[in-house]
Amino acid sequence: MHCSILSSPSGPFAQCHSSLDPSAKVEDCISSLQQTEGAKEALCEALRGYAVLCQQNGIVLQEWRNITDCEFPCPTNSHYELCGTSCPAACPSLSFPYLCTQHCQEGCQCDDGLLLSGDHCVPPIGCGCLHEGRYRQGGERFWHGEQCQSLCICDGTTGFVRCNPSSCSEQETCRIVGGEYGCHPQPRATCSASGDPHYTSFDGRNFDFQGTCRYILSTVCSDNQDLPFFQVVAKNEAWNGLPVSITVEVSVNVSGHLVLVSRNKRGIAVVSIKNLPVLLDSGSVSVYSSGQNTFITTDFGLSVSYDGSWVVRVTVPANYSGATCGLCGNFNGQTNDDFRIRSGELVSSASQFGADWKVGNDTSCDDECGDSCARCQNPVSARSQCEILRDRQGPVSFCHSYVDPEAYFNDCAFDLCLSEYQHDVLCRSIQTYVSACQSANAPVLPWRQNTTCRK
Numbered sequence: 001m002h003c004s005i006l007s008s009p010s011g012p013f014a015q016c017h018s019s020l021d022p023s024a025k026v027e028d029c030i031s032s033l034q035q036t037e038g039a040k041e042a043l044c045e046a047l048r049g050y051a052v053l054c055q056q057n058g059i060v061l062q063e064w065r066n067i068t069d070c071e072f073p074c075p076t077n078s079h080y081e082l083c084g085t086s087c088p089a090a091c092p093s094l095s096f097p098y099l100c101t102q103h104c105q106e107g108c109q110c111d112d113g114l115l116l117s118g119d120h121c122v123p124p125i126g127c128g129c130l131h132e133g134r135y136r137q138g139g140e141r142f143w144h145g146e147q148c149q150s151l152c153i154c155d156g157t158t159g160f161v162r163c164n165p166s167s168c169s170e171q172e173t174c175r176i177v178g179g180e181y182g183c184h185p186q187p188r189a190t191c192s193a194s195g196d197p198h199y200t201s202f203d204g205r206n207f208d209f210q211g212t213c214r215y216i217l218s219t220v221c222s223d224n225q226d227l228p229f230f231q232v233v234a235k236n237e238a239w240n241g242l243p244v245s246i247t248v249e250v251s252v253n254v255s256g257h258l259v260l261v262s263r264n265k266r267g268i269a270v271v272s273i274k275n276l277p278v279l280l281d282s283g284s285v286s287v288y289s290s291g292q293n294t295f296i297t298t299d300f301g302l303s304v305s306y307d308g309s310w311v312v313r314v315t316v317p318a319n320y321s322g323a324t325c326g327l328c329g330n331f332n333g334q335t336n337d338d339f340r341i342r343s344g345e346l347v348s349s350a351s352q353f354g355a356d357w358k359v360g361n362d363t364s365c366d367d368e369c370g371d372s373c374a375r376c377q378n379p380v381s382a383r384s385q386c387e388i389l390r391d392r393q394g395p396v397s398f399c400h401s402y403v404d405p406e407a408y409f410n411d412c413a414f415d416l417c418l419s420e421y422q423h424d425v426l427c428r429s430i431q432t433y434v435s436a437c438q439s440a441n442a443p444v445l446p447w448r449q450n451t452t453c454r455k
């Protein structure tokens, strides 16, 4: 047992024996070695414990780590010292404002000429700053203020932080990404129309609009020549004679091509172009199928999907922020200004907003349902069936922290009630939520086996 080195009269700790009796420490050391089956770390820790006590009592120890093979690794630009200062030379903002009178201690010390900056050693010009409780490295830039109102830099030589007024650009928002607070590019956004149809704008506004004509879901309303043009139009239709309408056709106009995806009688998406997958415009536009969905994607980040019966989804990249219009809204990060009609005027009713984005002069359709607007007479049972969406232990609870199920629950209850409890509608409502989860990059778990929705 190496523990005996603690009490050896010729060992490195001998100077300490007259002040601190080592016998209890030797016993502790032996028992901790027995517990760990003789682990080297246990021995080293026991020796270190006694060494620290001795040093705290001002006793000078001899080198003990090399002869016991207890290494003490130090990071770059620093080295081990048996009796180093307890108050190391540190950067201005971290310096001790009092005289150092503490006893020496073993540990890592910065190499000559370097100062301690946080947890590493730097030359004096590489010092950091202490700013609002957080240590910043010299030269580090960081955002400050609730809305990123200023951009600050730490001046290493003085230890002071300088801040200048600033703000995020239009393509950025002030938020935390990867633990770093600041201006970050806006994420892409997805708008969807599903079920009745219920719409969710790019900015997350949920509304119902029951018009059965063709409407612009989204197009480009900006003079910015750098943004490629696109237009996505959807047509709705009453479903099976019920007062529920569904999207039956989606057309995407992009790069000089018009791609039409429509629903056939069996609820399957049929594309105006044969033999998918197809690349258009030298590969800048792709049209393909995946599962039930047909996708139209472009090299500039637009993606449109339609499942042929229920959900149409439009995803645009961040550079279209503030540059879109239509039922999907303007994608400026604010939900309260999405009901803008073509003239630019803000309206309050979803029906006025929706009707304004009608295209074509189809007379067999209606923008408004008026007195015949569908109303659910007895929502209780529908709500209880749709509760599966909100159930914290339920089959789709894996997604709750990614997408709030509330709006999907309401849509589900409404549609299930109006469809006179067609089981299919319940399953489609759950599927709609799960697709939104996929769009939000939630890790999607199998859910069908825990429901009555089997494929």
Ligand SMILES: [Ca+2]
Pocket: 203, 329, 330, 331, 332, 333, 334, 335, 336, 337, 338
């Ligand atoms: Ca908006």
